[in-house]
Amino acid sequence: MQIRRGLGSPYRRWQSLRFALTRDRQALAHFLSRRLSLSRLQRLKMLRAFMHVTQHVRGYHSLAEMLVVCGAILERAGQPGLTVVECGAAKGSSTAKLSLATAQAGGRLLVFDSFKGIPDNDERHCNLDGRQVVFRKGAFTGRLKAVQRAVQAYGAPQVCTFTKGWFEDTLRDFRGPIDVVLLDVDLLSSTRTCLEALYPQLRPGGVLFTQDGHLEAIVALLSDEAFWSGMGVPRPKIEGLGQDKLLKIPGPAAASPRT
Numbered sequence: 001m002q003i004r005r006g007l008g009s010p011y012r013r014w015q016s017l018r019f020a021l022t023r024d025r026q027a028l029a030h031f032l033s034r035r036l037s038l039s040r041l042q043r044l045k046m047l048r049a050f051m052h053v054t055q056h057v058r059g060y061h062s063l064a065e066m067l068v069v070c071g072a073i074l075e076r077a078g079q080p081g082l083t084v085v086e087c088g089a090a091k092g093s094s095t096a097k098l099s100l101a102t103a104q105a106g107g108r109l110l111v112f113d114s115f116k117g118i119p120d121n122d123e124r125h126c127n128l129d130g131r132q133v134v135f136r137k138g139a140f141t142g143r144l145k146a147v148q149r150a151v152q153a154y155g156a157p158q159v160c161t162f163t164k165g166w167f168e169d170t171l172r173d174f175r176g177p178i179d180v181v182l183l184d185v186d187l188l189s190s191t192r193t194c195l196e197a198l199y200p201q202l203r204p205g206g207v208l209f210t211q212d213g214h215l216e217a218i219v220a221l222l223s224d225e226a227f228w229s230g231m232g233v234p235r236p237k238i239e240g241l242g243q244d245k246l247l248k249i250p251g252p253a254a255a256s257p258r259t
């Protein structure tokens, strides 16, 4: 008998539960026990909603990664003008989860993507473990309408604004202030564009996450003193740089002195 493994299948439900209880267990326990203005019941409901998204929309992140980023959003709950930016939505799985946390926190979520996948590029990448990786044109495509449908079905569409196009165009005139940013854009060129456009616009105490810390080229960019001084800011202290996939970069005002 062939087991159905597609979106919405019992197999996928079982897999997301298995990951939550094994690979992501520590992050889950931390999310449930940390200081947040959210009751235990509200957290459990949010976790259930996240797993529901995972079961129905293809995503490219772990539950643990989402809990860290959503924790940073929820920490800022009630902050006037709370603004969250996501660059790199793919099929809308991360977007739906971020939208739920942003709605709970009383903020708005601005989503940027080409909605036609990775741009044409000649970048050749190496993971920190030495494996080569190429991000092909069109990979991770999620059409705008499909992403909006996913967020409508499983997230909080009322807090979302979608901007379609290449970051080089859509972020050029973007103005903050921003509180939390999540970049998941794979390419060095895209990461550079997003950082240059968004990092200087973080509010004091703001934070930027990138999910591309497993790529050597991204580690090199983030380690480059000249890159940060080009933006007029000191190089922030980035914990886990060169080790972790998800990196948390404190905003300019909260950045530690040069190391």
Ligand SMILES: C[S@@+](CC[C@H](N)C(=O)[O-])C[C@H]1O[C@@H](n2cnc3c(N)ncnc32)[C@H](O)[C@@H]1O
Pocket (backbone or CB within 6 Å): 058, 059, 060, 061, 087, 088, 089, 090, 091, 092, 093, 094, 112, 113, 114, 115, 116, 117, 118, 119, 139, 140, 141, 142, 165, 166, 167, 168, 184, 185, 186, 187, 190
């Ligand atoms: C790995 S996927 C995002 C995965 C998603 N965050 C998730 O966890 O399910 C990378 C996304 O970055 C987008 N992207 C990369 N470079 C871009 C650029 N220069 N302009 C617009 N979108 C870009 C792609 O369209 C793709 O949706």
